[in-house]
Amino acid sequence: MHRRTFLSTVSAGLGAVALPGSLWQEAAVAGVVRGTSPYGPLGSPDGNGVALPAGFTSRVVARSSRPVGGILWHPAPDGGACFADGGGWIYVSNSEVPLVGGASAIRFRADGSIERAYRILDGTNLNCAGGRTPWDTWLSCEEIFRGRVYETDPYGVRIAQPRPAMGRFKHEAAACDPDRRVVYLTEDEDDGCFYRFVPSTWGDLSSGRLEVLCGGDPVEWRPVPDPAPGTLRRQTRHQVSQARHFDGGEGCHYANGVCYFTAKGDRKVWAYDAVRERLGSVYDGGGTLDGVDNITGAPTGDLYVAEDGGNMEINIITPDGVVAPVLRVDGHDGSEITGPAFSPDGTRLYFSSQRGSSGGSAGLDGVTYEVTGPFRH
Template sequence: MIARRQFLSTASLAFLGLQRYASASPASRAIAPLGPLKADPAGILDLPEGFSYKVISKVGDKMTDGFKVPGKHDGMAAFPQPDGKVVLVRNHELSLAMTDIGPFENNFEYPASLDPELCHDPGEGGVEPFLGGTTNLVFDPATGEKVSEFLSLIGTDRNCAGGPMPWGTWITCEEPENLTIGRNRNHGWCFEVKATATPGLQKAVPLKALGRYRHEAVALDPDTGILYLTEDRTDGLLYRFIPDKKNDFTSGKLQALVVVDRPKADLRNYNPRSKWPAEAEEIKVTWMDLEDTDAPNDDLRIRGHEAGAARFARGEGIHQTPEGIFICCTDGGPSRRGQLFQLQPSGSADKPDTLSLFLQSEKDDLLTNGDNLCPAPWGGVVVCEDLIDSSFAAHSHIQCVTPEGKIHTLARNAKDKSEFAGCCFSPDGKWLFVNLQSHGLTLAVTGPWQA
């Protein structure tokens, strides 16, 4: 994380140091430090004055390894390289049925050049192979150009989001539509991918100790080595993994969040008459051990809740920031417009942590249905919208939420309301990378982010 800097706009300076109040109205949260968005003549991405973007990758393009760029771009992270270049490790949320946007000429079978031993589920015995996985894209910040891109993981199912590790890897998470249907190999795992610039497919090894469910994203607390994990279900849990050996996710203890003195708590706030949780309210939480975490019946969240774990509304993006761990719950709140939680770990696996509802989106808020998110170099988080209801808006946006709870718009999908995904910054904070999932585009955005 680079040092925080204040925004160019003097309007933003007035908000630095403001305290957050639970009674603040949605309208009072909106600020515009970068100015209004300008319509993109190309009809792809609307940005503030002084900002620009490049399309650096597109579904179907030929990659360095001869394969095609797969579609359904999703979670992504940027990793520095010794030569100053950046490697993006990018998920592709491809299911079995998405053969029209897979990486191969014939997506009903793997090419002969592909070693099936490197793939998690190559489709033995006449069963179609799985097409989900990751690609690595090498980008040169000095020229603003792509250098290369290639397939780095294959044979997985609907790789949604994940999280970067400080030792230069990306944890990619499977989010199968159905975990209980018959398959040659089980799905619903996490996998670790090296952020290498050298082309080549990496061996897919499931991190089974992290549990089997509809994974979404992960965030590491580097101080304790504890990994936090979200679950994209309307009745999902929030998990943490305590490894037996720090930075090794092959063995350890999987746990679920429990609200102290409130077992089986419902944090979704779906009931419009409910006043709990309220914004900025501090909630003491602890964690309970989970059993049978390979969950062949897809019931880990159900068993966990019955034993006392709290429910969340579609936990998606999660990221460690200087202000704590932020968690997006895409359709939480009475209006189903989403919630943003903030978790403050105690620093010890044996002491209660603190959870607060940082922001709950209402009708007049700028932020709706937050999904992927990443830390902003200047503080706070950048959030990708995934509009789940066509009545909410005609276009999705990339929003910034400041540490004080203010919201401003960084970009707008000029095409439609389809989701943004995979937002992340280059290590120097000058480039924002993001995917337009349905359109199969990876964009690199630059401009006067901060002075």
């Protein structure tokens, strides 16, 4: 088990602090460095155009606008997550297209074969990222002006529900913190904010209080007066003058007392230490990772960060401060990597190339992959 932590010097005078948790603790260092992946170097691209370390294999599980499991897979696949399902599992994926948007799910049997696929959300707008909840629902977020969060059922039984109390803004990702019983939210604006939603009852997101992170050491959380504003003048991110702003908030992942989130304009992987209420960053450029976007993690403390652009890689950031690519998709220069998520047993990683090899803006050439191998978990 890894016991070291790293945290780069924080801008705006916050300084360097150490992250809590059994996997990220004690010593703070200057930042991550480009190094050797724990899985070794990438080999030549395989038959699917995916370059992987030795011992790993890939397969294509779905292509946009083509049949999979009884439905046509949606265009522009984006944020995703996995859910246990008896002996098998389910992978949920958003569709970042206007008007029809929504999300779909693929149910896998215990042997990895596809049992069926189905829609879990329809008629929404530019569903980008999101997040899973501890009670096994998927939060699908609209990346539009006054966008909403929809709570969906990955098992396809219950009807999706909008959660307006979580705010009306250009939503990106969500991450649940069961220790403090809050949900962290990112905002994809060049002056976006970082929020947390405090439900009235944990496990019920229909009501609660939306708060915004404000600068300081420690930081301060202040209530947003009007979480669902109806006019431009009352936009959510401009209601609290002390709010701290981030350039293009993207992915969000919580583990062991820390919420990690990315900001593409800042080119940082930020880290909010929820125990000490300090804000720092674990990646500030200078490595192989470019265009920081979706993020997920493993119980080992490893973070996996997908690139929007760059050279279409997923990079690992290890707790001992190394950043290195773990896969690359070749020939998809006009696309982005989206939706990284591990199967419940940690042996399979799912992700998509949102626009595929054509790079078309409609995302009709999107591809969803599975990589199997000896991942650390």
